[in-house]
Amino acid sequence: MDNRRAVIDAEKCDRSPWCPVKRVCPANAVEREDDNDPYFVNAYCQGCGKCVQYCPRRAVSMV
Ligand code: SF4
Structure with a gap:
């Protein structure tokens, strides 16, 4: 496993x-912290x- 991690863009989620x-x-x-977060x-x-390919809003990227 490499050292990359997934990050979710909160603006796109x-x-x-x-x-x-x-x-x-x-x-x-x-x-997430709460249902509306x-x-x-x-x-x-x-x-x-x-996970990257599953977000319909393309909010997930690997960094
Ligand atoms: S599916 Fe996404 S969030 Fe879960 S371990 Fe893999 S890269 Fe990380």
């Missing part, structure tokens, strides 16, 4: 309760890159 990015993450690294990637991210 539509805050959907059915967020596919959250669902596909094998590390359960996508979360945008999602963010926590320290459990393994950098697999799987």
Whole structure:
């Protein structure tokens, strides 16, 4: 596994309760503080890159 991590652009995140990015993450690294908040990637991210292609708003990038 490389050292990259996923980052979610809070401006682009539509805050959907059915967020596919959250669902596909094998590390359960996508979360948010509250129901109306945008999602963010926590320290459990393994950098697999799987989530990037699942965001319909292209809010996820690898850094
Ligand atoms: S890069 Fe992989 S581990 Fe990190 S948030 Fe995306 S799906 Fe989860």
